[in-house]
Amino acid sequence: MKICVPATSANLGPGFDTLGLAISLYNQVIIKPSKFHSVSLKGEGANNPILKDNNMFIAIFNDFYHNLSNKKRHFRFEFTNDIPLSRGLGSSSAVIVSAIASAYAIEGIKIDKNKLLNLALAYESHPDNITPAVMGGFNVAAVKDNEVKYIKKNMPKSLKAVVVIPNRPISTQLARKALPYKYSKEDVTFNISHSSLLTAAFMSEDWKMLRIASQDQVHQKYRMKQMPELFDVQKTALKSGALMSTLSGSGSTLFSMAFNDDASRIEKELKKRFPHFKVLTRDFNNSGVTIEY
Template identity: 80%
Template sequence: MRVSVPATSANLGPGFDCLGLAVSLKNQVIIKPAKFHSVSLKGEGSNNPALKDNNMFISIFNDFYYNLTQKKRHFRFEFFNEIPLSRGLGSSSAVIVSAIASAYAIEGIKVDKNKLLNLSLAYESHPDNITPAVMGGFNVACVQENEVKYINKSIPKSLKAVIVVPNRPISTQLSRKTLPFKYSKEDAVFNISHSSLLTAAFMSENWDMLKHASQDVIHQKYRMKHMPELFEVQKTSLKSGSLMSTLSGSGSTLFSIAYSEDANKIEQALKEKFPHFRVFTVDFDNYGVKIEI
């Protein structure tokens, strides 16, 4: 069986811990019954032996599989990773979602996406990454009484994601520590109003509103100070025609949305100005986690 989960970009500027969407970079795992436990890893992270020895996927998978079956079995896990590690593109959420989905699927037990989403919440308390990882598309989500409440919207093929992946990470833990302990009422109102406008823009497909709605005063400027080049990346992307450009999750990736006909021009402008960063264009993913048996 094969399970794939898309990369995600969370926050989208003002939607701190509540807005996120899925793009068509995928992590895939093929699982086969075996006489002995074995792991192979290709793609992102394949040069890191620790990922084989201390694998979060296998730990979560084994816990769920045993709880479901009361059995211990050996499997061969073959990982094919496209999602960059520790760059704000939801690699941890992809691991969590795929591990839980795999434990159910390998025994032929059906689990609907709503249940899978809420099971994932035990490992990731912020719904902005796990919701698009499960559902695909654009998502507005919050947590009430240990349950994710969300609204999902597909993203049309007329839009592309232009992604800039820097050559070094920004620590999520350090990133959160740099945020202010308190915010003014004015800053809170600014982000509430812009997050609301951004949600309305996605739902109504008013794409020209994205540049105005995606502004933020709560987290981006504090996080981007750890990598000041990102301010120039954002400026270049917007100047070249992006509809919006925001820090992806806690960084260090910079994520932009563009009309399909503008994406190549934006990508080339960013590649020329930032040759030491990875720059590429991808589609959006409207399906989320996918299980093939």
């Protein structure tokens, strides 16, 4: 059995803890019956022995599997991780979603994506990453009575994601602490108006509106100060023709969106200006988590 979950970029500027989309960069796990428990790990985190011994996927998988099954079985887990760790591309959400989906699939129990999403909410209280990880596409999400309410929009093939992944992380915990305790009414109004405009731009496919709509006053400038080079990355992407350029999650990755014809030029310029960072161009993902037998 093979489970794939896409990377995600959340917030998208003003949509703090609310907006997110899925990118065609994946974490994959193959699960096989085995005589004893074993784990192999390739890609991101492969050189970190702690991830094998203290694996969040295994812990969540076991919780659900033991609740669903009375059998004692051992498995071999073969992980291939392409989503960078602690870089704001939803690596934790990918682990949570794939672990829960795997436990149900192993037992042959069909689980619809709405149920999967709400089970994941117990491990990740903000729906901006887990929703696109499950559903794919662009998502607007909110939580009401411990249930995720969302609207999804499929992303067209005419657009690309260009991500700049720095060589060091920004701690999510420290990134949250960097935010102000109070905000002015002007800043809150700014973000409500821009988040609404951004959502409308995605839904109506008015891509030229994104540069204005993606502006933010709530979190980006405070978090990006921890890695000042990100301001230059953002300026370079926009100057090179990106439709929008925003901090991905809490960082340190910077996400940009571009038309297909512009993406390679933007990637080339970013690689030239920031050779110590990884720059990738990817399609968007509209399917979310997938399971193959």
